[in-house]
Amino acid sequence: MNPISIEGLTKVYRDKKRRRVTALQGLDLQIEAGEVFGFLGPNGAGKSTTIKTLVGQIQSTAGCAKLFGIAAGDPRARRRIGYLPENPSFYDFLTAKEYLSLVGRCFGMDRSAIERESERVLELVDLHPAAKRKIQGYSKGMVQRLGLAQTLLHDPDLFILDEPMSGLDPLGRALVKQVMIDLRRRGKTIFFSTHVTADVEAVCDRVAVLVGGKLQTVNRVSELLEKGIEGYVIQLPSATAGLWSDFEARPQSDDVCEVFVPRGKFNSFMAIAGREGVEVQLIEPRRRSIEQFFLEIVRRETE
Ligand SMILES: Nc1ncnc2c1ncn2[C@@H]1O[C@H](COP(=O)(O)OP(=O)(O)O)[C@@H](O)[C@H]1O
Numbered sequence: 001m002n003p004i005s006i007e008g009l010t011k012v013y014r015d016k017k018r019r020r021v022t023a024l025q026g027l028d029l030q031i032e033a034g035e036v037f038g039f040l041g042p043n044g045a046g047k048s049t050t051i052k053t054l055v056g057q058i059q060s061t062a063g064c065a066k067l068f069g070i071a072a073g074d075p076r077a078r079r080r081i082g083y084l085p086e087n088p089s090f091y092d093f094l095t096a097k098e099y100l101s102l103v104g105r106c107f108g109m110d111r112s113a114i115e116r117e118s119e120r121v122l123e124l125v126d127l128h129p130a131a132k133r134k135i136q137g138y139s140k141g142m143v144q145r146l147g148l149a150q151t152l153l154h155d156p157d158l159f160i161l162d163e164p165m166s167g168l169d170p171l172g173r174a175l176v177k178q179v180m181i182d183l184r185r186r187g188k189t190i191f192f193s194t195h196v197t198a199d200v201e202a203v204c205d206r207v208a209v210l211v212g213g214k215l216q217t218v219n220r221v222s223e224l225l226e227k228g229i230e231g232y233v234i235q236l237p238s239a240t241a242g243l244w245s246d247f248e249a250r251p252q253s254d255d256v257c258e259v260f261v262p263r264g265k266f267n268s269f270m271a272i273a274g275r276e277g278v279e280v281q282l283i284e285p286r287r288r289s290i291e292q293f294f295l296e297i298v299r300r301e302t303e
């Protein structure tokens, strides 16, 4: 049973003047156990709408979403997930420690498990020093990290995170990525939304692009990076510069020149290098980034 199964999911909101706002149109998506799945889309794409439906915060207009085969919103499904909403906010008169204790009780954990696990997760998100301070004195980044901590407390198998890196400084982002990588290593499934392509490149197995409430593509990140190879930047002794007149070449230093070899010409380049006995010093693929891939889709859909 897939951790997440979404079929034909559609959501129509009514705005203040009762006009229909279609936030999501016929979304189909299957998330497999053990994968980190990035849900990428610009603002207003429908990411949070999807996530709120998955956790039972809102009802869909049509279609269905299931977690581990159980209808989304059913308390039995909710018990099995760790959920980080976008812009989390907490009872700020509590300390982080008190808040986690409340969360632990909601999940039916006993006192000793709460004590042990809250220590563990506070350490993981680097909030230990502030654990006994009231949340009202926390920075935005600390609140976000507490949000992540409460998803980890009952050690669920599925994490649903709405923009987990938002509002964090570079250190905080690195910390969240590391937490995600560690969860993946432990076989957990993570479904998270973002509008930042670098986050996808760093941690995801697969990525879906959502624009205007419609699913545009689902890809394996490794394949996107592989397909995105445009050619190779190759460093060679500058004494060989005369051999590369067919390629774009430029001097790099007195001893080294750099040649750009398009993907399709790599074999003919290697044939020359082999024949002439040239010592290749460095080969680096030049990639079309996920950012470019994403921007092309968004521009095509919004034009
Ligand atoms: N409660 C609501 N009432 C009316 N429209 C809404 C409501 N929530 C979201 N929307 C609209 O639905 C669309 C998708 O929003 P959302 O799911 O929050 O996108 P994302 O999370 O990708 O930024 C947007 O056009 C947004 O304005």
Ligand SMILES: [Mg+2]
Binding pocket: 047, 048, 049, 086, 162
């Ligand atoms: Mg959102």
